[in-house]
Amino acid sequence: MAAEPEEELAHAEVLELFQEALARLVQDPLLCDLPPQVTAEEIGSQVALEYGQAMTVRVCKADGETMPVVVVQNASVLDLKKALRRHVQLRQARQGGVQHLSWKYIWRTYHLTYGGEKLADDRKKLREYGIRNRDEVSFIKKLRK
Secondary structure (H helix, E strand, C coil), rough: CCCCCCCCCCHHHHHHHHCCCCCHHHCCCCCCCCCCCCCCCHHHHHHHHHHEEEEEEEEECCCEEEEEEEEEEEEHHHHHHHHHHHHHHHHHHHCCCCCCCCCHHHHHHHEEEEECCCCCCCCHHHHHHHCCCCCCCEEECCCCC
């Protein structure tokens, strides 16, 4: 018995099918807040938020801009920094802004604070600092020593 020949799709065709499926998925009321060019990671984060497995931390910059960053409930400071980096990279890619930022420079020049306390230990959990869902963390420039 001969196997049926498998239909082969070009990469572009598969990508188009995937984007169409994502567009249909984002029409769900749970996911309607997501941008049109959504990533699978963003969908996963939104679902985790809905089930209480993740939380949104609002990162406030000095210019007043607030960036909602999604992290898992037991996230560390390092997890928040990585999520912030990913958030900024996605936003830049969508807006066509600066393509490269030196995150080494950023973390040497700025730090995150919550309630006046520096989030200095990357291994420490956010909840150990008292950070909960929808809390605001500030992005503050370090003072020269």
